[in-house]
Amino acid sequence: LAKTTQPISMDSYEGQEVNITCSHNNIATNDYITWYQQFPSQGPRFIIQGYKTKVTNEVASLFIPADRKSSTLSLPRVSLSDTAVYYCLVGTSSNTGKLIFGQGTTLQVKP
Amino acid sequence: ETGVTQTPRHLVMGMTNKKSLKCEQHLGHNAMYWYKQSAKKPLELMFVYSLEERVENNSVPSRFSPECPNSSHLFLHLHTLQPEDSALYLCASSQEELAGNNEQFFGPGTRLTVL
Numbered sequence: 001l002a003k004t005t006q007p008i009s010m011d012s013y014e015g016q017e018v019n020i021t022c023s024h025n026n027i028a029t030n031d032y033i034t035w036y037q038q039f040p041s042q043g044p045r046f047i048i049q050g051y052k053t054k055v056t057n058e059v060a061s062l063f064i065p066a067d068r069k070s071s072t073l074s075l076p077r078v079s080l081s082d083t084a085v086y087y088c089l090v091g092t093s094s095n096t097g098k099l100i101f102g103q104g105t106t107l108q109v110k111p
Numbered sequence: 112e113t114g115v116t117q118t119p120r121h122l123v124m125g126m127t128n129k130k131s132l133k134c135e136q137h138l139g140h141n142a143m144y145w146y147k148q149s150a151k152k153p154l155e156l157m158f159v160y161s162l163e164e165r166v167e168n169n170s171v172p173s174r175f176s177p178e179c180p181n182s183s184h185l186f187l188h189l190h191t192l193q194p195e196d197s198a199l200y201l202c203a204s205s206q207e208e209l210a211g212n213n214e215q216f217f218g219p220g221t222r223l224t225v226l
Contacts, residue, residue, distance in 0.1 A: 034214075101146075
C-alpha cells in the first residue's frame with residue numbers, strides 16, 4: 001500500500017487559493033490518487049481523482065508531477081464553507097478493501 | 112444528499128443493549144462498506160460487502176456483526192459494546208468493490224455513544 005503524508009493543518013483566508021500537497025513516495029503503477037473532503041459529523045465527500053498530469057473539475061484542480069510521488073490539491077478562492085478536513089488517498093483498481101484514510105489536513109478558512 | 116441514508120443519526124446505548132444500525136443506498140451500487148471514525152482519528156474500514164457477500168473484515172471484534180440482505184441495504188448489529196466503541200459509524204457504497212478509481216459515496220453517519 002502506498003502511504004500518504006499530508007500536513008496536519010493549514011490556515012487560509014477567504015478568497016485565497018489553497019494548495020494542499022500530499023506525498024506518496026511508494027505509489028504503484030496502477031494507483032490512482034483521490035481526494036475527499038469531510039465536514040464535522042458528516043461522511044467524506046469525493047472531490048477529485050487523477051492518475052497523472054492535471055485534472056480539473058468545478059470544485060478543484062489536482063496536479064500530479066511526472067514521477068507521481070506527490071500530488072497537490074488546489075482550491076481556488078476558498079470561502080468559509082471550505083473549512084473541512086481534506087484526505088488524500090492512493091489506491092489501485094486491482095486492490096480490494098485497501099483504500100486507507102490517513103489523518104488528513106484540517107483546513108481552516110478565516111474571514 | 113449523496114444517495115446513501117443511515118438510521119438512526121444518533122444512538123445512545125448501554126453496554127448490555129443490542130441495537131442495529133441501518134444503511135440504504137439508492138444508487139444501484141454493488142459494494143457497501145462500514146467505517147468507524149473515533150474522535151481525532153482517521154476513518155477505519157470495518158467491513159466490505161460486494162454483491163451481498165462479505166469480502167473484507169478488518170479484524171473487527173465479534174460484538175460488531177454486519178448483515179447485507181441485498182445490494183441496497185447494509186446493517187451493523189451491535190451487542191455488548193464497550194465505551195471505547197463510541198464513535199461515528201459511516202456507511203459508504205461504490206459501483207464496484209473497493210477500488211482505487213471508484214468513487215465512494217458516504218452516508219451522514221450514526222453518532223453512537225456507549226454508556
